[in-house]
Amino acid sequence: MIKSLAYLGINSPHYKEWEIFGPEVLGLQHAGYGPDGAVHLRLDEAAHRIAIHPGERDAIAYIGWSVKDEASAKTITDRITAYGLEVTRSRTQESAQRKVEGFYWFHDPSGFRHELSWGQYHTVAPFHPGRALKGFRTAEQGLGHIVLAVADLDEGDRFYREVLGFHQSDIVRDGPLEAHFYHINGRHHSLAITSLPTRDVAFLHLMIEANSLDDVGTAHDMCEQRGIPITTTLGRHSNDQMISFYMYTPSGFRLEYGWGGLDVDHDLWVPRTYDKPSSWGHRRQHQELTALKMVDTPSS
Numbered sequence: 378m379i380k381s382l383a384y385l386g387i388n389s390p391h392y393k394e395w396e397i398f399g400p401e402v403l404g405l406q407h408a409g410y411g412p413d414g415a416v417h418l419r420l421d422e423a424a425h426r427i428a429i430h431p432g433e434r435d436a437i438a439y440i441g442w443s444v445k446d447e448a449s450a451k452t453i454t455d456r457i458t459a460y461g462l463e464v465t466r467s468r469t470q471e472s473a474q475r476k477v478e479g480f481y482w483f484h485d486p487s488g489f490r491h492e493l494s495w496g497q498y499h500t501v502a503p504f505h506p507g508r509a510l511k512g513f514r515t516a517e518q519g520l521g522h523i524v525l526a527v528a529d530l531d532e533g534d535r536f537y538r539e540v541l542g543f544h545q546s547d548i549v550r551d552g553p554l555e556a557h558f559y560h561i562n563g564r565h566h567s568l569a570i571t572s573l574p575t576r577d578v579a580f581l582h583l584m585i586e587a588n589s590l591d592d593v594g595t596a597h598d599m600c601e602q603r604g605i606p607i608t609t610t611l612g613r614h615s616n617d618q619m620i621s622f623y624m625y626t627p628s629g630f631r632l633e634y635g636w637g638g639l640d641v642d643h644d645l646w647v648p649r650t651y652d653k654p655s656s657w658g659h660r661r662q663h664q665e666l667t668a669l670k671m672v673d674t675p676s677s
């Protein structure tokens with residue numbers, strides 16, 4: 378069983394910009410570099426959870442999930458193999474670069490590379506944020522959540538639930554928008570999927586959750602002061618009740634900076650359907666159109 382979103386890897390020609398963007402705008406800790414020069418960013422006790430690798434084009438490189446141990450990973454990889462997808466075990470060097478004991482990786486039906494990892498390294502030295510803030514809500518809820526545009530929504534829904542074991546939180550149906558949200562721990566959703574009219578696959582956003590609403594406000598101020606495009610205005614989501622805004626990152630994808638996400642109790646939860654993604658705010662800005670065009674298909 379997958380426990381949480383553990384880490385995320387991005388390829389980007391603008392990876393160096395994250396040395397400033399990560400700590401100063403997001404409040405993350407710059408936690409050194411990978412062997413390829415990747416900028417490692419930390420937001421809690423884990424050695425790092427975000428790695429921005431040098432790359433010729435902006436693209437999502439890998440999505441790291443945590444499982445309890447290798448035996449748990451094998452239970453899932455058996456289902457992935459039965460589904461007809463190839464699964465590969467990490468080499469020692471690759472595991473060390475991800476700062477985990479090991480992982481199995483595969484490409485999902487839309488081509489996104491997922492890694493089922495165990496034994497994430499934790500750093501004893503306390504998290505030292507890049508700017509004064511009260512930290513991020515992670516622990517058993519993991520890094521945050523990601524939203525993917527998949528090639529086929531029905532197939533994606535089936536794959537993530539039946540093969541990977543995600544639990545449905547709810548669905549949003551608003552005109553042409555249909556999005557499915559899934560939980561694997563107390564966080565309302567660690568993954569959501571939708572589809573684009575073009576049927577292109579895309580990495581739409583990463584959400585990180587601050588412990589304080591004031592820190593969301595500070596991040597908002599930082600974006601305005603530095604001319605960082607706010608692609609979706611401050612607002613509150615209907616389903617996870619998160620107050621957040623979305624900014625455009627240096628690597629062509631959006632980052633949702635939020636606070637106050639709903640906890641779910643899996644045993645009691647009954648999936649819902651909402652007619653709007655947000656109860657107030659979250660107006661999409663002109664820049665989002667540019668951002669969507671620039672999100673890239675996953676690397677193979």
Ligand SMILES: [Fe+2]
Nearest residue numbers: 522524584633
């Ligand atoms: Fe989100």
